[in-house]
Amino acid sequence: MVFKSKSEFMQATRDYTIQWGRNILFSKNDKVRVKAVCKSEDCPWVVYCACNKQDGSWQIKTLVDSHTCPRWRKNRAATQTWTLSKLVPKLRKHPTMKHREVYDWFVRKCNVYLNSTCITRALKAARKIVEGDEIAQYGLVWDYANELLTSNPGSTVQVSVIPMPESPPLFDRFYVCIDACNRGFKAGCRPLIGLDGAFLKTLHGGQILTACRQDANNHILVIAYAIVSVKNKDNWKWFLELLHNDLGDYRENKWCFISDMQKGLIPAVQEVFPRVHHRFCVWHLWRNFSKQWSSTELKDMVWECARSRTTVEFNRNMNRVKLINQKAWEYLDKWPKDAWTKAHFSELPKVDNICNNACESFNAKIKHDRGKSILTLAEEVRRIIMKSIVDNRKKLENYQGILPPVQQSRLEAMTALSSHWAPQWSGDEKEELYEVHGWPTNMVVDLGKHTCSWMPCMHAISAIQDKNDKRAEDYCHDWLKMEAYRKTYCFNVNPVKGQDLWEKTPHPAPVPPPFKAKPGRPTKKRRRDKEEQPTGSKTKMKRKYNPIRCMYCSEIGHNKRSCAKKKATEAEEHARQLQLQLALVAPAAEGAAPEATTVPAEPNPAPSPTQTPTVIDISQCDSIPPTQETQQEQLTARPSKLKVIKGKARLQSSPKPIKAAPVAVSAETIKGTSSAIAKKLADFMTFVPTPTFKPPRKTDK
Structure with a gap:
């Protein structure tokens, strides 16, 4: 096997050993020979490569391709240089790769497990190579501005720097308005301009200011954009003055604006465009x-x-x-x-938007690009504009119709609603005044004034159908028709050469603005309000859930088990039950007979076969209902013996109804139960006998 150079052989050897999970060592490495052996002492693997003096190539002379050592998941040969050589080509194809995706790719492709620190450093170095050095790109701003003006003549590119007496100038602001966007906006777009800004996620920070518009089919395109240090009144005023110079007189062209209430934007609009129609x-x-x-x-x-x-x-x-x-x-x-x-x-812009969705959609489109360096961001925005013009032109190139698809669908929805209204012609000569009847009130329609802003409403469509001289599409404004759409995209953005081919300008290279490093990891996401829901994956649950709400008091922050109000209510209810129990026991204790003297009973002789059975009578009248103190004593002491009345066994008639007083339950009252249950019942229950209550009977055996 032959290699062009020694570095190529060493790189191939390193890739081979990392793929097979073995650690190697280059024992010999000089100008004419390279020898690699396995780090394990008992492993016979070895490769020897020498230089061929005739053609300068390197050829393998010896190869023992057999390992007896175990496989290792982590390999010290996977250095940062080797990791960069694999990661940079992959990052050019997939620029949005994240940390975990890089780790999984190395495991799947190279069969090696890299630690977190190695991946973080390699990913940072690879992005610096692919996207460019952030600090160095500030010094190329003048060269990029010159190249942009050369490739797109008629555009406006302005760079603002802060001169320093004994050091290079500081970068301040950068403005771009491409000629194709300017001319396309004037040719066929409605005169409503959206203004907005978004923060940059780079080391030095900053803001990107944009001015967006909508075409006849509600497609979004950027008119101009600028990169500034902060959003304030001075920067907004500087951006709007340049925009005013590019677009022309706002009174003559009837420009209108829509934006949010950002810091310094409203007073800047009022100063640059006095008495202009400005929507929020x-x-x-x-x-x-x-x-x-x-x-x-x-x-x-x-x-x-x-x-x-x-x-x-x-x-x-x-x-x-x-x-x-x-x-x-x-x-x-x-x-x-x-x-x-x-x-x-105002009816001038011929659009009834109440939200600045155009700028918000563009900011979401460049969300990832806002983390790149300044010139890389500017080039990404220019490519997005160039691609959008081409895509929108091709999208409706063969479309046949008076209105674009979006406006046509909206007109059809209005036509369906017009069936609920009944028009009545007033009898004028031009046949333009109609009285349209319906719910909730009647409407007056003048087809000659076109007061429905930009498209006939359902009342006007019912009158148009009654008149039956034109189609509803003919009453729409020219800014909503396909002719205006084609005029918007008849211009194109010219391509720009690469950075190595830019012409050098004599201007001194500016340096990035100073910044103060904040503690902790730099933030990449904006601060969300408490009303906003966190964004997450479609396949994973969000980590933010609804707040805990008590089912008892309906307050947020605790549950029913730990509710203080519930505990207070239960304590009051328990105290009320105790008071009720004492109130029931007190009358019974007052109306009881005085305690009788206890006469010791004679011992009972053993019953004979002819002796009559003994009847045991448990009398309630002879026992005094215990109070709360005596009840506790009775529970702890042994209960007294029952009073036994000896006599002949006879069937007692049903007792007469006697009004019984409530008697507290004790271990003597309830027989046939265990002592534990009797004690529990005596603590919280009160026994109230009914008129037909019969005491339990028990016969001696």
């Missing part, structure tokens, strides 16, 4: 509302108010909130009505 994301408004009021009814009322399409319906829902909670109504009433409810939205 209702989902973020609802989250802030839920932090103060946890009532499900109130939280649902926020969405009902936001979805109200008429001012009457909105005022009715707001009055319901006011009746439930005055402070909640004041919180909602302080926000501008044209910013979060459909009833007061």
Whole structure:
């Protein structure tokens, strides 16, 4: 077997021994020969390779391929260099591999068990090779900006640095607006721009600011993006000023914005775009509302108010909130009505979105990329934009229809609802005014004004069908038709060369901004609110469960067994039962006869065969009902003998009904039971004889 070089032979030998689970040692290693033996002393395995002086190749001269030593799962030949040589190609194909997946892959593929520290260090070094050095990429920002402008002429790329007197400049901000995205937005998209920001998961941190839009088929695409150090008013104002310069005058083009209430964003929009129509994301408004009021009814009322399409319906829902909670109504009433409810939205953007889902979807799409270095992140965003334009163009390339599929399905749903309404023409000359009858109220429709924003509603569709001159698709706005969709994607993003082929610029290379390392492991996930449910796998149970709720008092934090209120109630009930028992015993003790003198009975002679049987009578009247103190003494002492009355055996008639007083139960009262049961019954039971009660009888044997 011949090898090109000595390093190739040593690498092949190392792979072979790791695969078979044996530890080897290179006993000879010089310029002309290499010898490897097994570390076990009694094992005969050996391989010897020497250099061929004629062509410089290396050839195996001796090979004894038999092991007598046991197999080892852990191998010291699996160094970090060897681990990187296997992990880097795998990580290029699967960049989202996690720690456990790397461990399982080495066990399955290479039959070796690596420890956790080795995998962590190898994975970190492999990501640095695949994704690039985070610190070194800050110095290539100027070169990347120049290459992006060269490949995509007409784009806007701006780099902002902070000059330092005696050191390289510090990186501050980076803005990109590709020409294809700008021209496509102006050609066929509705003028509603979503603004949002997301944090970066790198060592130096930062934020990525984005401006997104939706096409005629509600597909999401980025107009511009920027990487800044922090989200504040200055950075938002700088981003919006550059965006304004790229898109043109907002009054002439009737631009509108939608965003959440981020720090510094609202005042920045008001300064750069005075009196512009600015909507708030209702989902973020609802989250802030839920932090103060946890009532499900109130939280649902926020969405009902936001979805109200008429001012009457909105005022009715707001009055319901006011009746439930005055402070909640004041919180909602302080926000501008044209910013979060459909009833007061402007008709200019021809879209009734109440949530900023476009930006949220894009942030979720680059969730993994936000953990990469700055230029790798910028390139991933550019590739996503380029791929989205191509995919959306091919998706509906052969589609036949006036409206895109999403808008067509929505129009069909409206058409189905229009069957519940009855139109009535008013008799005007243009045949445009209709009175539509239905529940809950009648509606007036003017087909000439197109006041249904961007698509005919169910009332307008019923009038259009009654008029029967055009299809409902013809009344839709041009921004919702396939022609506008094709205009949006008639531009393309040009490819960019690799990093090694970039042209060097004369600008001084900036350094990353300073950062303060926080204790502990760096966080990769955002802090979630207490109302949010934790995300998890579809096949594994979540580790967060519902809070424990007491079944007795309905409070959270304890169960029924440890409930303090339940214990207090039981103690009160026990005390009440004791008082009731004492109240029943006291009258019986007061009405009892005085204690009679005990006369010793003569010894009974042995019964003869002709003697009449003896009758034993247990009389209740001769015994005094014991009190609580005497009862305890009787339980501990031996009970006295029963009073025996001797006489002829005769059948007694049924006793006359006598009003019996309650008598406390003692061991003397209950016969035929064990002493333990009698003691227990005497502690908490009271014996109340009925009028027909007969004492137990017992005959002497």
